[in-house]
Amino acid sequence: GAGVSQSPSNKVTEKGKDVELRCDPISGHTALYWYRQSLGQGLEFLIYFQGNSAPDKSGLPSDRFSAERTGGSVSTLTIQRTQQEDSAVYLCASSARTGVSYEQYFGPGTRLTVT
Amino acid sequence: DQQVKQNSPSLSVQEGRISILNCDYTNSMFDYFLWYKKYPAEGPTFLISISSIKDKNEDGRFTVFLNKSAKHLSLHIVPSQPGDSAVYFCAASEAGNQFYFGTGTSLTVIP
Numbered sequence: 001g002a003g004v005s006q007s008p009s010n011k012v013t014e015k016g017k018d019v020e021l022r023c024d025p026i027s028g029h030t031a032l033y034w035y036r037q038s039l040g041q042g043l044e045f046l047i048y049f050q051g052n053s054a055p056d057k058s059g060l061p062s063d064r065f066s067a068e069r070t071g072g073s074v075s076t077l078t079i080q081r082t083q084q085e086d087s088a089v090y091l092c093a094s095s096a097r098t099g100v101s102y103e104q105y106f107g108p109g110t111r112l113t114v115t
Numbered sequence: 116d117q118q119v120k121q122n123s124p125s126l127s128v129q130e131g132r133i134s135i136l137n138c139d140y141t142n143s144m145f146d147y148f149l150w151y152k153k154y155p156a157e158g159p160t161f162l163i164s165i166s167s168i169k170d171k172n173e174d175g176r177f178t179v180f181l182n183k184s185a186k187h188l189s190l191h192i193v194p195s196q197p198g199d200s201a202v203y204f205c206a207a208s209e210a211g212n213q214f215y216f217g218t219g220t221s222l223t224v225i226p
Contacts, residue, residue, distance in 0.1 A: 004158070033214065042121075042218035043159070043204065056213055091158055095211075102147055102211035106158030 002026065004107035006092050012113045013082055021077045021110045025094030032075050033095070033104060034067055036088040043091065049075065050097070082114045118142050119207050121217035129225050134192040136220050138205035141186065145207040145215075150179060150190045153202045153219070162203075163190070195224045 005024045013019050025032050034046040045059035049069045060066070064082075069075040079086055089111050093104035120139045128134045136150075146167040151159035165172040165179045165188070172179050178191045192199055202219045 031211075035216070042119075043206075043216035045213055045215065048213055050212075058213065093158075097211060102208060102214075103149065103161045103164060104214070105161065106151075108156070108158045 004092055004094050004105050006090075006107035006110050008110060009108065010111045010113075012115060015084060015114055016081055018078065018080045019082055019112065021079075021090050021092075021112070023075045023077070023092030023094075023107060025073065025075070025092070026096075026105055027073075029094035029096050029105070030072070031095040031097050031102075031104075032069055033093045034075070034077050035091045035093065037091060037109075038088040046077070046090075079112075082112075084114045087112055087114045117218075118145075118215045119205060119217045121203075121205060121220050123220050124218070125221040125223070127223045127225060128195045130197060131194045134190075134195045134199065134222055134224065136190040136192075136203050136205075136222065138188045138190075138217055139186060140188075140207045140215075142207070142209070142215075143183075143186065144209045147208045147211055148179070148181060148188050149206045149208075149214075150177075151204045151206065151216075152199075153204060159204055192222075195222075197224045197226050200224050 030051045032049040035043040048056040064080045067077045089109040091109045093106045095104045149164040150162040153159040181188045206214045206216045208214045
């Protein structure tokens with residue numbers, strides 16, 4: 001079956017430009033997470049959507065970052081006025097959150113390079 | 116501040132021997148823990164999980180141990196195989212909401 005997909009797989013942008021990263025979660029998964037992994041670092045939590053609840057935005061590093069999830073499915077992470085320190089792999093994950101299982105399924109990531 | 120720590124950035128093990136990957140956490144409210152494996156240029160893939168009501172969970176060659184008093188978990192792989200070579204991340208959560216990941220341990224299994 002289809003897993004989590006992300007697009008684009010690679011994005012090179014100039015400093016100061018806006019970028020949009022897309023995530024298509026597994027159908028029926030109610031939870032969606034965005035993370036980023038900078039070079040040599042672990043996964044850094046950015047934002048979490050669960051059903052119709054207000055998203056947990058506590059991990060967003062600045063107000064240049066925002067995300068939305070339309071219709072409880074596709075999500076878009078937007079970074080405005082990109083900076084070089086935004087360069088990282090951005091990973092999306094979804095989860096069915098059934099019972100006590102919180103297993104997350106990850107997409108392949110979007111590698112963002114800000115020049 | 117890092118709530119989940121993997122203090123060994125790398126580990127090398129001979130094929131057939133046991134690999135032990137360690138993870139420490141600081142938040143006593145964490146009640147769900149997962150291990151992920153990541154190959155280069157791919158997203159992490161789920162390996163095994165454990166909830167705080169257990170102290171051990173086994174799945175084939177993979178066993179996760181949880182020591183709540185020490186706030187420590189470990190992943191045992193036995194016997195280790197060359198295909199196990201990857202970066203392993205542990206993650207922790209309170210009630211399955213925000214997940215905190217460690218920085219990963221790169222495992223190399225030597226044939």
